[in-house]
Amino acid sequence: MTTVMTPAAAGAAPPSTAPAPSWRHNRWLRFGVRRAARLVLSLWVLVTAAFLMIHLVPGDPVRAALGMTASPDVVAARRAELGLDDSLWRQYAHFLGGLCTGDLGSSTISGLPVTRTIADRLPATAQLACLAFLLALAVAVPLGTATAALTRSGRRRGAELAFTSVSGLLAAVPEFLLAVVLAYVFAVRLGWFPVAGRQGPGSYVLPVLALSAGPAAVLARICRVEVLSVLSRDYVRTARAKRLPPRRVYLRHALPNAVTATLTLGGLLLSALVAGTVLVENVFAWPGLGSTIVQSILQKDYPLVQGIVLVYGAGVLAVNLLVDVALAVLDPRSAIGEV
Structure with a gap:
C-alpha cells in the first residue's frame, strides 16, 4: 500500500488562506482617509471661491479702493503690484503658492500684509466664540437634563410650558438684536459693563x-428631547428597578447616551x-475679524476680505471635522461602521 505524504506530515507548513491585511478592512483607517479627503476637497472649493470673489465683483477693485480721484498711473502701478494684470490661471497659481507659504497678499488700503492683520484680530474673535460656546454648553446640558427629569411622563406641565416658551423666544431672537438690547440696558442705562471695546474681563460679558x-x-x-427619549428605554428602567441612586441613573446611563445628538x-x-x-x-x-471684515467690505479692501473669508471657512471646516471625530469616539458603531 502506497502512503501519500501530506505537506503537514512532511513537516512543511500548510499554505495560508487568510486574506492579506488591507486598509480597506480597517474601519478607523477608512474613516480617517475619507474624512481627510472630504476636508481637502472642501478646502479646495473654499480657496477657489475666495480667489474668484475678487474677479466676480463688478468694476475694478483697485479703482474702487483707491478712489475715483486716483490717477491712471497710480491705478496701473497698484494693479501690477497686486498681479491683477496677469492671466487668471497665473493669478490662481500665484494665489495657491502664497497660501502654501502663508502669504495672503497685502491690503489695498493700508498696504500691510493680510496675514499680519488677521494675526492681530483673530485672537479676539476666537476668544469670543469659544467663551460663548462653552457658556452655551455649560447652561444647555444641565438645564435640558434637569427639565427632562422634572417633566418626564407628562409631569409638571407648567414647567414644561415655561421652558419651551422661554427657550423658543431666545432661539428666535437674532444675535444682533439681542446684542443691541443688552448694550442699551446693561451698558447705556445701568452702566454695569463697558459699552464698546475690549477692555478687561467686564467687556466680555455682554458680547458672550x-x-x-x-x-x-x-x-x-x-x-x-434626547434625555426624555433615553429615559423611556429598557436599560434605564432596569437601572431604576435596581434602585440605583437618581444621580447615577442620569449621569451614568441617561446623559452619555443622549449627548451624541447634542454634540452634533x-x-x-x-x-x-x-x-x-x-x-x-x-x-x-469688538476688535476682531468680524468688525474688520465689515470695514474691509465698505472700503473695498478685497485682499483682506479674501483672507478673512478663508479663515472663517477653514474654522468652520475644522469644527465639523472635530465633531465627526468626537462622534466616532463616542459612538463608533454609527459613525465608523457606515463608512
Whole structure:
C-alpha cells in the first residue's frame, strides 16, 4: 500500500488562506482617509471661491479702493503690484503658492500684509466664540437634563410650558438684536459693563451673552428631547428597578447616551457662532475679524476680505471635522461602521 505524504506530515507548513491585511478592512483607517479627503476637497472649493470673489465683483477693485480721484498711473502701478494684470490661471497659481507659504497678499488700503492683520484680530474673535460656546454648553446640558427629569411622563406641565416658551423666544431672537438690547440696558442705562471695546474681563460679558443665548436655548431643547427619549428605554428602567441612586441613573446611563445628538448640533452651532461674531462685534466695536471684515467690505479692501473669508471657512471646516471625530469616539458603531 502506497502512503501519500501530506505537506503537514512532511513537516512543511500548510499554505495560508487568510486574506492579506488591507486598509480597506480597517474601519478607523477608512474613516480617517475619507474624512481627510472630504476636508481637502472642501478646502479646495473654499480657496477657489475666495480667489474668484475678487474677479466676480463688478468694476475694478483697485479703482474702487483707491478712489475715483486716483490717477491712471497710480491705478496701473497698484494693479501690477497686486498681479491683477496677469492671466487668471497665473493669478490662481500665484494665489495657491502664497497660501502654501502663508502669504495672503497685502491690503489695498493700508498696504500691510493680510496675514499680519488677521494675526492681530483673530485672537479676539476666537476668544469670543469659544467663551460663548462653552457658556452655551455649560447652561444647555444641565438645564435640558434637569427639565427632562422634572417633566418626564407628562409631569409638571407648567414647567414644561415655561421652558419651551422661554427657550423658543431666545432661539428666535437674532444675535444682533439681542446684542443691541443688552448694550442699551446693561451698558447705556445701568452702566454695569463697558459699552464698546475690549477692555478687561467686564467687556466680555455682554458680547458672550449675546452670542450664547440663542445656541444655549436650542441646545437645551434638543438635550431635553434626547434625555426624555433615553429615559423611556429598557436599560434605564432596569437601572431604576435596581434602585440605583437618581444621580447615577442620569449621569451614568441617561446623559452619555443622549449627548451624541447634542454634540452634533453643538458643533453646527459653534460654526454659526463663528459667523455670528461678525454682527455682534460691530455692535460692541469688538476688535476682531468680524468688525474688520465689515470695514474691509465698505472700503473695498478685497485682499483682506479674501483672507478673512478663508479663515472663517477653514474654522468652520475644522469644527465639523472635530465633531465627526468626537462622534466616532463616542459612538463608533454609527459613525465608523457606515463608512
